[in-house]
Amino acid sequence: MKARPITTVRTIVAGVEEAGAGTKLFTLVDPDHWALPPFRPGAHIDLHLPNGLVRTYSLCNEPADNARYVIAVKREAEGRGGSRALHDDIEIGDVIGVSLPRGGLASGADIVRYVFVAGGIGVTPFLSMARHLVQTSDADFLLHLIVREEVPLAVRLAPLIDAGRVVVHRTSRTGRPDLASLVGEAGAQTMVACCGPETMIGDFERLTAAWPAANVHIERFVAPQPVIDPDAKPFTLLLARTGTEIQVRAGQTMLAALQEGGIEIATSCCGGICGACKVGWIEGKPAHRDRILSPYERERYLMVCVAGSDADRLVLDL
Numbered sequence: 001m002k003a004r005p006i007t008t009v010r011t012i013v014a015g016v017e018e019a020g021a022g023t024k025l026f027t028l029v030d031p032d033h034w035a036l037p038p039f040r041p042g043a044h045i046d047l048h049l050p051n052g053l054v055r056t057y058s059l060c061n062e063p064a065d066n067a068r069y070v071i072a073v074k075r076e077a078e079g080r081g082g083s084r085a086l087h088d089d090i091e092i093g094d095v096i097g098v099s100l101p102r103g104g105l106a107s108g109a110d111i112v113r114y115v116f117v118a119g120g121i122g123v124t125p126f127l128s129m130a131r132h133l134v135q136t137s138d139a140d141f142l143l144h145l146i147v148r149e150e151v152p153l154a155v156r157l158a159p160l161i162d163a164g165r166v167v168v169h170r171t172s173r174t175g176r177p178d179l180a181s182l183v184g185e186a187g188a189q190t191m192v193a194c195c196g197p198e199t200m201i202g203d204f205e206r207l208t209a210a211w212p213a214a215n216v217h218i219e220r221f222v223a224p225q226p227v228i229d230p231d232a233k234p235f236t237l238l239l240a241r242t243g244t245e246i247q248v249r250a251g252q253t254m255l256a257a258l259q260e261g262g263i264e265i266a267t268s269c270c271g272g273i274c275g276a277c278k279v280g281w282i283e284g285k286p287a288h289r290d291r292i293l294s295p296y297e298r299e300r301y302l303m304v305c306v307a308g309s310d311a312d313r314l315v316l317d318l
């Protein structure tokens with residue numbers, strides 16, 4: 001059976017730099033110094049690490065700088081192992097496969113004001129966005145960075161802090177800031193964005209629930225717990241390109257069923273937040289459970305790691 005191609009780019013680690021607060025910056029370049037695939041500000045890539053782990057990180061350099069991908073990784077001693085592998089094992093000259101960049105901020109032509117809220121290492125995508133806006137836009141922007149005490153990427157953020165573009169809120173000194181007052185009022189020309197711990201993102205989502213969807217952007221690092229639908233029914237997938245039929249059992253993910261059927265699908269988060277497993281759909285009634293596709297994108301695509309079907313049959317563009 002024909003497998004779905006997985007697109008990765010071979011890169012070499014060209015730099016590893018201590019960036020404070022337990023964080024290292026890794027610079028990845030093309031082995032022959034070609035330009036890397038373009039990306040939107042704050043986009044993310046999957047790293048296919050030499051030990052087999054696949055982990056997603058935000059790019060923190062600006063899109064105009066397409067000779068390299070720069071990621072900031074905080075070592076999480078109790079994490080799932082990706083940050084430990086990068087901190088402890090990866091050196092200059094190592095080869096790492098990366099996915100094509102996904103996500104990031106789509107700049108709206110009408111937006112005149114951006115408000116960013118970041119928690120801790122969640123600042124990484126905003127470093128890229130802030131530099132991009134400084135270089136390409138007249139729009140006003142302000143980044144609220146909420147940290148316990150130490151500022152990650154302090155040296156990189158210093159010019160933006162000095163310019164009044166970044167306000168640091170240290171919870172060890174002043175307690176948690178009021179998110180509602182940081183975000184402010186909804187406005188057609190205002191874009192708000194958040195990246196940080198899941199609790200912060202949850203608060204931000206509730207605060208902005210009534211905002212136009214196009215004016216709210218969220219970057220997630222950790223997939224929420226998968227939703228188990230007790231009423232889920234089995235359904236059939238029809239793969240349009242080959243005519244193959246695949247049965248999805250009740251409670252089984254579409255991804256698992258496709259993999260059982262020998263279809264290779266790129267994955268990373270397996271929780272509907274990274275976009276690695278995006279597949280086109282042609283006919284049916286998908287039950288979208290991802291956290292990244294816009295209503296417009298959902299008319300054409302679904303994430304097979306979390307999506308279900310509200311009809312007996314779903315036709316995929318595979």
Ligand code: FES
Nearest residue numbers: 268270275277305
């Ligand atoms: S694997 Fe991340 S959205 Fe499906």
